[in-house]
Amino acid sequence: MTEPHPFLPKLEHAFTISIALSRPYWIKPAARGDMRAAIFAAEGVIEGPRLNGRVVPMSGGDYPLTRPGGVIDFDARYLLEADDGAIIYLQNTGFRWARSPEIAEKMRRNEPVSFDEYYMRVTPRFDAPEGPHAWMSQHVFVGVAEKVPNANRIHYFVVL
Structure with missing residues (x-):
């Protein structure tokens, strides 16, 4: 058995965001040849050991690009x-792909699928005000996301 790498990062669950999404607006075919969409964050809840609150309704959204494959x-x-009224900007980048064409089709139809049937990870950045939430602008995070019908649930882990 090999020892873990001495620089192996430690992760700590910080919070989970459950987001209800608007219907997608598609640009197809887009000029680049891929498909682009706009999907807005209709509302959401933040729950966790390090942050609680809500997603500001319709304050932004996702502009995903669907690549060939x-x-x-x-x-x-x-x-x-x-919960204390502080406003925090979130930017997520990441990837989602299904582990089979059948699962991809179910996801396109907005049907439920099991978490282990797809990969969905994000790397967020936060712009938080000075004060109790400043730590969010000083750490790297990893998000493990769940696709549920008409919504996403993202579990955020701070890299220690």
Whole structure:
């Protein structure tokens, strides 16, 4: 058995964001040959040991690019409001892809699928005000996302 790498990062669950999404608006075919969409963050809830609050309704959304081969390249930006009233900017980039064409088709039809049937990860950046939430602008995070019908649930882990 090999020892873990001495620089192996430690992760700590910080919070989970559950986001209800608007219907997608498609640009197809887009000038680049890929398909682009706009999907807005209709509302959402933030729950966790390090942050609680809500997604500011319709404060932004995701502009995913669907690449040939079915990989979805995320670019989401919207606002969070902490329970203390602080406004926090969130930018998520990441990828989603299905582990089979059948699962991809189910996801396109917005049907439920099991978490292990697809890959969906994000790398967020936060712009938080000085004060109790400043730590968010000083750490790297990793998000593991769940696709649920008409919504996403993203579990955010801070890299220690």
